[in-house]
Amino acid sequence: MNLEDLEKQVRLQEDIQEIENLQKIYGYYFDNNMWAEIIDLFSENAESVEIADHGLFKGKQGVRRIYWDMFAGGGNRQSPPWMQFVVMQIGGVVNVGSDGKTATGRWQTWLFEAKPYGALPRQEFLHGYYENKYVKENGKWLFTKLYWNNTFCSPVEQGWLNLPEMGWMPLPDADQPPTAFHPYPYHRGNVPYHFKHPITGK
Amino acid sequence: MTLVELEKQVTRLEDIQEIENLQKIYGYYFDLGMYQEVMDLFSENVESVEITDHGVFRGKDAVSRMYGGMVGMQRPGWMFFEIMQSQGVVDIAPDGKTATGRWYTPAFECRPFGGVKKQTWEFGVYDNVYVKENGRWYFKKLHWNLIYWTSYESGFLKVPKLSDTPFPHADAPATAYHPYPSGYHVPYPFKHPVTGK
Numbered sequence: 001m002n003l004e005d006l007e008k009q010v011r012l013q014e015d016i017q018e019i020e021n022l023q024k025i026y027g028y029y030f031d032n033n034m035w036a037e038i039i040d041l042f043s044e045n046a047e048s049v050e051i052a053d054h055g056l057f058k059g060k061q062g063v064r065r066i067y068w069d070m071f072a073g074g075g076n077r078q079s080p081p082w083m084q085f086v087v088m089q090i091g092g093v094v095n096v097g098s099d100g101k102t103a104t105g106r107w108q109t110w111l112f113e114a115k116p117y118g119a120l121p122r123q124e125f126l127h128g129y130y131e132n133k134y135v136k137e138n139g140k141w142l143f144t145k146l147y148w149n150n151t152f153c154s155p156v157e158q159g160w161l162n163l164p165e166m167g168w169m170p171l172p173d174a175d176q177p178p179t180a181f182h183p184y185p186y187h188r189g190n191v192p193y194h195f196k197h198p199i200t201g202k
Numbered sequence: 203m204t205l206v207e208l209e210k211q212v213t214r215l216e217d218i219q220e221i222e223n224l225q226k227i228y229g230y231y232f233d234l235g236m237y238q239e240v241m242d243l244f245s246e247n248v249e250s251v252e253i254t255d256h257g258v259f260r261g262k263d264a265v266s267r268m269y270g271g272m273v274g275m276q277r278p279g280w281m282f283f284e285i286m287q288s289q290g291v292v293d294i295a296p297d298g299k300t301a302t303g304r305w306y307t308p309a310f311e312c313r314p315f316g317g318v319k320k321q322t323w324e325f326g327v328y329d330n331v332y333v334k335e336n337g338r339w340y341f342k343k344l345h346w347n348l349i350y351w352t353s354y355e356s357g358f359l360k361v362p363k364l365s366d367t368p369f370p371h372a373d374a375p376a377t378a379y380h381p382y383p384s385g386y387h388v389p390y391p392f393k394h395p396v397t398g399k
């Protein structure tokens with residue numbers, strides 16, 4: 001192998017590592033309501049963000065609308081300490097395109113949430129899958145598309161069997177309704193795998 | 203460092219990456235009941251498959267005897283197995299041809315239990331062996347040891363396991379089935395990273 005080929009292979013490993021960190025750091029910022037920091041993880045040419053049944057938000061403007069205008073309340077929202085969104089980023093399978101400029105990643109997530117529902121604090125377990133797209137610009141990896149679909153969002157007291165989805169949360173200023181929001185027990189196959197079978201290639 | 207040495211180091215990192223993907227993709231296929239795709243992840247020279255107390259399945263047809271009966275089986279939407287492949291520690295042997303991997307698996311499940319739908323938590327440990335053949339990594343040995351399997355409502359302290367599930371056509375009984383609260387730990391395949399012990 002010549003040095004140039006080897007460099008390429010090393011770069012691929014570095015790219016995967018950097019994308020894995022990007023995704024996990026997104027999760028850590030999310031845990032801590034750091035919405036401005038999250039917006040900065042997205043490319044200026046971002047394609048879209050879609051989270052659960054909030055709807056599809058297009059472009060970098062859409063990224064700002066969902067995380068800043070909605071989640072951060074325009075910067076005015078103060079969350080009480082008991083409110084939490086712990087999102088564990090698990091099982092990442094990241095594939096970098098042959099040109100080294102784009103990548104896709106599948107992850108699953110387990111969440112421990114506490115938020116007001118009606119007027120009462122509620123604790124919930126959630127599960128869901130990401131199929132995300134990343135882009136390398138000026139030597140750094142950024143999100144270009146984030147898609148998270150929700151398997152269930154259930155009160156801790158009841159579980160997914162008794163109450164798979166404890167409320168609907170479409171956001172009023174989305175560009176489009178959610179593309180494939182069908183929670184448990186209709187969740188199967190809503191987030192298709194981007195990867196080929198590692199052995200058969202199918 | 204020479205180019206040859208550097209190549210070796212890069213290959214080792216690629217190997218770890220490929221094995222991690224193999225394990226995680228196994229999990230994703232399992233979630234969707236894609237058992238033919240699961241079976242295709244195993245080497246033709248598979249040693250054994252052992253899952254919870256189902257027993258040990260050995261030899262070349264171990265994989266088809268373990269998973270083959272489930273290929274194409276239709277499951278209702280509410281019946282599910284979300285198994286999270288977490289915290290993998292993968293070590294490549296010095297010859298670069300075999301590897302070991304230990305993983306944790308928290309899991310959400312829902313399945314029929316005595317005619318009733320039951321939601322359950324499972325937790326266990328993988329202790330797997332992988333092999334590189336024709337430039338690709340495969341499972342050579344899969345062993346998943348159960349720590350608890352409990353109803354959602356009761357929790358592992360009250361109900362560590364819901365029932366026994368041995369498979370009658372296994373080659374041998376389970377080798378290391380000691381659920382909570384036995385205190386048993388599947389032995390680690392790895393050495394201490396600092397002391398080497």
